[in-house]
Amino acid sequence: MTPVELSHTVISAVRRAVDEGELSVVVPARAVVTPPGPGGCGDYATNIALQLAKPAGRPPMQVARILRPHLSRTEGVADVEITGPGFLNIHLDEGVGGIGGAVVRQVLAERERYGYGRALDGQVVRLVIPYEVRAEVVADALVRIVAGQGGRVEVQHGEPVNLRPVPAAEDPAPLGADAARWALLHPSAHDRPRITADHLVQRVSNPLFRVRYAHSRARALVRNAAALGFEADIDSHSHSGPGVGAAPAQQSADDLVAALAEYPRVLGRAATHRAPDRVARHLVVVADALLALQHTALPRGDEKPSAAHRARLALVEAAGTVLAGGLSLLGIDAPDHL
Template identity: 45%
Template sequence: MNPADLSRTVVRAVRCAVEDGELGADVAVPGRVVVERTRPGGVGEYATPVAFRLAKAAGRAPGEVARVLARRLGQEPGIVSVEVTGPGFLNFVLPAPSAPLVIRDVLVLEGAAFLPVDIDIDAGLGLGLRERVVRESVLRLVRSQGGSQGGSEHGVTEGLSVAPLAKRDGDVVARFGVDAARWAMLCVPARETPEFSDRLLLQGEGSEFFRVRYAHARSRALLSNADGLGFGPVVGEVDAPALLRALAGHPLVLEAAAHHRAPERLTRHLVELADALLDFQYRVLPQGDEKPSAAHRARLALAEAAGTVLAGGLALLGIDAPTRL
């Protein structure tokens, strides 16, 4: 099992518990359960608060509901362990991610990021620049998860509180460029005022914005250089735990970002993914007199997938992913 399957597995456990009478007939089975990466200091790798959502209809405390689900989920062959923490959080440990499965899952998912999105979010509302940027990104995220197709765009973002740009920052687009300005507007929660500094213009590791786009450019350069050496990507197993973990968690990040209407969750994840790819890149191509091997081809396929995910994530933010920087 991979993280993308975990949400569906939890939904199935809820359905079976309801059908078997363990949670009560009044409990509505959710169509989707948000599973997120465990925060630093938490238990396990992934967690969900689904028990809180079901507790009232079940007439039971969230902790009791969580324990009912934990007993079922603990029997799933693709889950290493399940633990209930706090008043009712379900926490999971999954097997180490497999490169072929991770690549397959993220590449299927990334197709949604590049679908053309015709957005007229302003529609006479007189929205400010930052509110328009945030609402557009939220709408792209929701659509990437299959929501708001043919529905009301304003319904998706209704009630979203967006802090405007500070007057002291002036014309941020003219100063930093469209892409860097968008990044700064989206990398903090919508209710917070974004900060602009010359770090956005920095072409080095001190800029998260630069690192994300540079990592994408490096993935394309690796493909080009490998082609010059006479080999291409072939999906296979790769020992790259940090990069595989970041890629495996990408579908859950998108789902959570759409659910919470929080593009900043995606920006944080893209930084994590970019840093993992930049650390990994030195192992991709043959060194010295070394000949291209199956291991090099598999590493190249993983680097290519990571670059594709970075490009797709930037597209959801409305930001360009250049092949050279």
């Protein structure tokens, strides 16, 4: 539910109160809906009771008490609390429902095996590779990726070669095991990999850092939520759409849900096309969507944990699980602390 939609919802609640004779006011054209201020709670707050108090000839708190049940009974609203002199604080019943809820539930149920399928069920994939480090690393990743799709890889050296990615121009070993594997697996097979110290730099320009950092942030958010006394709960909401929580987080949540939903297809294509680079690049997509959403997963200041926070946390936990599983398929460590 966007702020504009919520404004219409508030006005509809006012109209019902007027129609039932509980308030005698001219129904305004719009209601101001904003994130809660200091001392507030929930996903949004409105000062509509203060706005209507003078024309209604009633104290703002009394107007708020009249409007609260009308607003609480509205579809998409989980709860309404009154704070301060009469602010209505709205908890949205808008979570990871529909396809989003199904995806998150599946990820959290299957954990690192999410995305495994039967695309190559019973098939034996024979890879003939040259004695070259990049070919060896690609074949090693394909052993796990193909196994996740029900197949089996047999690797041998000889001719004719049927897997020959463009080799690295220099030895990747000085980068260390994880960064070296990423440098060799992230580019497409026909692109020459860059063996540079950029893969070791801890900044957002480094895709490997973003993926591992996003995973560590997901784990940290789950720990921090536990310290605050709440945990992920995908069933906190009943809304049928794919979004999560308040409008500022909506697009990020939708992007993350879409990336998680696409992950099984990416694994299937990576196995059938012998292209682990597809997995590496998709992990960057998941990581970027997660990092855009992370700041909305926990309450801020005096804000209390809401159903929206629990649903966002479930989405964050699912994304961290996918990142860990994908990195594992590539043979790269996914540290909980970075």
